[in-house]
Amino acid sequence: MRFVIIGGDAAGMSAASRAKRMQPDMEVIVLEKTEDVSYSACGMPYNIADADREMEDLVVRKAEVFRQKQGIDLFTGYRAETVDPANRTVTGTIMDSGEPFRFVYDRLLIATGGRPVLPDLPGFDLPGVLTLKNLDDGRRIKAYIRKHSVKKAVIVGMGYIGLEMAEALREREIAVDMVKPRPDLLPWMHRDLAATVEKELIDNQVGLHAGCVITGIEKSADGLNVVCEDRSLPADMVLAAIGIRPNSELAADAGLEIGRNNAISVNRQLQTSDAAIYAAGDCADAVHVVTGEKTWIPLALRANRAGWAVADNVCGQPTTLDGIAGTAVFKVFNLEVARTGLSMAEAVHAEFDPVEIVIKSRSRAHAHPGAQTIWVNLVGDTKSGRLLGAQMVGPEGVAHRINAAAVALHNHMAVADFAQTDLAYAPPFGPVWDPLLTAANQLIKKM
């Protein structure tokens, strides 16, 4: 049995390692176009924040370990370009030599990940306009900051990566402006919560320019200018972070079914429309546990988990994956920001009959020193009584609290049942009624 994997990042290497562990005799071939495999991509902003740390710190396992200790046939610098499902072959180019390669597979995993979206505007190809997706991007940003003594950066986009990079660059004492055409910071977030995040950014001297239509980037005498209809933002460096898109072209060209947001459509066994071809990671879609519908939310845990599930299936241990809840957390300076499930707007769009509540609670008990404000937003469905989503913002006690709501979503729990859960209490860690329970109690009244 020959198992070929295109892409040596989270999903691909998880699948390769597990398949080889389960069936040491299996021929496992990984084709990775870069030289990096198995690194903590999400750690890059924190690494960039620290001039003294090497980007290589983020490498979890070197290619040589996979090759020599695990017996995986890992080909780095191999760019896959075509998949032929009829003949079960993958062809492509060896980056160094320009030579072609061709592999026949019994089972194929497409784990090509995603890539940053670049706006179709002039100047986004100028030197000093950078993106952050893979480790080489991280190295480039770090080298660019050092070489050009960057003092001023503009971040185009205000998503997770943009916000994490704003903090990272401020840590480096670089002035930061963020700009995007849509008017709302974190549009999926309840406005009260988003206002808290906005204040945190402003308090940390991040210039926010939401609602600014960008016309392009121009070279200036001493750097770059991000030009908007109503303003111009000078920069030594520009980070384009408006989002990512799935690398699904290879799959589409092979005739595989493409679904939501141009992600590769997979079933619960992670199979594409060709049963011998799997897809996993940021290039593949998933079922949302709240809606039961297909969705595309590229996140690291799912990529790892899907990689394992593919290996299990390829190794003859049939495995299906539940859906995802879209649980995410990120840090914005001193704030923890977390979400799971649907926002109010997403719940309306999914044709629930939703109501929402927003409350302020405290991170520690009454009279316990150091208590901070925690904001909670919960969305419930008046028809079914179900909890649909949760969002939280606060300086402490947010990151892991969201998981209770995530587990509730996996179980299709009613808000009334969630409100009855026995959550932990001690004065240093929260009020007697956990902020999520207080919010659930309030939401019940509205439902």
Add this chain to the structure above:
Amino acid sequence: MRFVIIGGDAAGMSAASRAKRMQPDMEVIVLEKTEDVSYSACGMPYNIADADREMEDLVVRKAEVFRQKQGIDLFTGYRAETVDPANRTVTGTIMDSGEPFRFVYDRLLIATGGRPVLPDLPGFDLPGVLTLKNLDDGRRIKAYIRKHSVKKAVIVGMGYIGLEMAEALREREIAVDMVKPRPDLLPWMHRDLAATVEKELIDNQVGLHAGCVITGIEKSADGLNVVCEDRSLPADMVLAAIGIRPNSELAADAGLEIGRNNAISVNRQLQTSDAAIYAAGDCADAVHVVTGEKTWIPLALRANRAGWAVADNVCGQPTTLDGIAGTAVFKVFNLEVARTGLSMAEAVHAEFDPVEIVIKSRSRAHAHPGAQTIWVNLVGDTKSGRLLGAQMVGPEGVAHRINAAAVALHNHMAVADFAQTDLAYAPPFGPVWDPLLTAANQLIKKM
């Protein structure tokens, strides 16, 4: 309608407030034997830790507020002594005057709480031997430390309160020895996790004397001696913290059914064996969501929640309570210690067919600075596949993480399903695979 409540602490005042809010015309009478109502009992160790803070900081709402703003007939210094279910009367004594009182009720709530267990040994009645349950106890401890310039304390017992008080007294630079007859620190805890807690105590100069049979307390020339079979521990002050027992004698004398651990037996509506009499808080039992059996785990959230449920039922809005999962968290110096559900021994005792796993994980992602070790113990049932319990210990990321497992227990989730939940990930807050998920993945292999 006259609703009489015996006990003005968490359950009693929650019930009183909610009943009066729901039905302002209802006559709500609360009989409280002390002068304190509505205070954060769990906050007492943290208050004692700080010589500059007043014990009164812990009062959430003063008696006068309940009386004047909420219209509750709150009688403090009223000790209820008998309940006559046939004639629906409560009688007792006014503490100040020694006069008797008598109230007729339509509905009665017994919310008499618990009291510290004192060993039946000589010397536990000596001055300087103190307990901690109500606010007066807290005041007494604080006053005693001040008046006697306490330099050395012995804590008898090593439960939550003993451990929290050990930290509080060390904060005050008081030398602390802890002693108990049973050999194991935190016997319900997996030994690897308990060893971590033990090390934390030792690192903070707490003397641990587990497995020491105590024969009594003696007066010495300059204080007290806690005398064991094999050693004698000198002290300026002794805290007896071996546990609490439910104040159920009033209910038992009235012929009401008494259940587990001598707690008052209640149904899911919080009714005792007399339908006009409810019980809630530390004096009442509850159903355990994992076993479906009655249990007695006195905790603050349940007391508040049960108080509300009683008010709903008394006000004609039928409400049933789910069970409890026994979710608890406490702080031991720099460690967070949390549990939910059953320990391995409890699972065996409940006639499951359990296996357990213990793992070490990290509180932050690979290569993220400041990561600390998190220990996780999970217990699963090989027959049903269900998750039965979780325990965690670590310097960060434990207190709120346990709630994900608690919600899973409420839903009778299989370990395999819990392992598939979409939990939050970002490098500052944990590894890609949350420690609970890593543990669940390991546990699946054993099941």
